[in-house]
Amino acid sequence: MDNKHGYSIRLMVKCAKLYYEENLSQAQISEILQISKSSISRILSAAKDEGIVRISIENPLKDEYIGLEKDLERKFGLIEVIIVNSSNDVAEVKHNLGKATADYLKRVIKDGQIIGVTMGTTLSEVPKFIRNDKRNKVTFIPMLGGIGETEIDIHSNQIALKMARKFNADFKLLHAPSIIDDLERKEIFIQDRNIQNFYELFKKIDIGVMGIGDPLLNTSTLLESGYYTINDIKLLEKEGAVADISLLFIDKDGNGDKFDFNKRVIGITLEEIKRIPLSIGIGGPIEKRDAILATLRGNYIKVLIVDYETSKSLLRD
Template sequence: MLEAEEKAELIKVLNMHFIEGLTQSQIAKAFHVSNTIISRKINKARDYNLIDYFFKDETSFTVNLERLLEKQYKLNEVIIVPTLGKDFDMVEYEISKAAVYYLLNNLKTVHLIGLTWGKALWRFTKELPFQEHNHLCIVPLCGGIGSSGLEIHSNAVVFEMAQHFSCEYLQLYAPAITRSFELKQQLSKMSVISTILDKGSNVDLAVVGIGDMTPSGTLRKLGYLKETELLYLKKVGAVGDIGCMYYDRDGNEIDSDFNKKVVGVSLNTLRQIPNVVGIAYGIQKKEAVLGALRGNYINTLVIDSELASLLHTEG
């Protein structure tokens, strides 16, 4: 029996071949694989009778929307998890599984993986299979020391992934947010920290969460962002954050004292990473994801169908 993630991928290939009229060679180029692999996928879809009914399946709707969003925002790939009739926990689980499936199929040319932090990243790493990938090294993209929510800090999710993959990992022994810009500068000059930040700037692939501006957002909920700071960031146009770095609706980094105190890879550096995979779910993330897309911080997006529909309508 096909896993849901593999079925969705096969239907995407069928859609590109039979609906969009792309050749197997063109599809192979889009997936960064050989023609032979695409041929095998089409044959596998035929073996499972997917060709006969994929037009009627809910997955075919999400595949069409994926292709629209890929073209609309010039993304490498969009993966959409259907949400109809599912509660939040199930959506969260299926989003994580979809992100894991994508990662496992894109590890061949990857050596350095960077992770930010947050609940989405924590759930994602928990769903990773226990497989040996000892050619990998996992790196935190922002600081990971604090007194609250320790399990979702960057160092914790990096360790979790390394445990699942039996591979090397690095730790960033600095807080994500310092007390002052001066302290951030001092810490960043320390070789034990600057070395990790340099590694983070040169990862082959990054997996990031996308924070929103709601009072229940992780930074605010854990007390790392004061209510007055949240209100100020909203006032100056912030719509979301990646790795604690806030940006506006057009994707421009917010010029604020808060951003200047963050120990981590900058948003500008994030743009230079070959493949940044963003994980987001829930309609409250709409403005944050739109800003991230407009800022070109994301290359690959894993989201739920409700959020995807909003992005297509308002992008």
């Protein structure tokens, strides 16, 4: 029995069974049926048109997640939103965000790119989920210097180094503190040729991987760094700081001009962050909702990786 494609039903069924049920390649089927490989491809396509082959997609994700992602993309003009499961355990939320970020990076990185990373406990989760056997011709760099006395695993240098090793890629480290108290001393420090060369790399970042912090939630980390006092934290609160990206503070509208603390940071600037072609913001749990919203309002990120409960709250704003 022939059809509009000119192939017999028997041939289409035979070909489809070999391909879909016996998992033979088109080249193997070509040998068995003594038909060219290009013909096998056309026969399989014809089998779909005739309804002999029907492909269904079993979506293991919650449909609600897909809808929320699309709604957030439209609302905030984002390239992509990725939602992960929420939990009452903050460590589990960070674990989920880290895994999703690792999966996204494996999908999007391309040879020749420079990938900048910030700091924090959530970003320190990302390298744990990278499984890679091939050489990646990319370079990972930190987007700010080290942060004093806090645990080394959350430093941007350490995260850049671990990601580079997991991706079998290159890296460059910024041998500098993240903050210098005196602005005059900072200006002298950054005139160093090596620091100047590193600053040029900030302008060439293709992908930025950034944790979204809340200075009022991250008080212990800021205090442990030795760069901030409790009075500094109170001043930041009084001035309206609700979020920080790469230790750069912003208010609820995403503005950072009012914060003198930002001038002390050795690292990328807020304006340079906005110019990164693919900037990824990682935020959660729900307590960081206002910080994430400020980051979105300031247009600092183009991709958001967030947990479910926080995503619902962002959509209600």
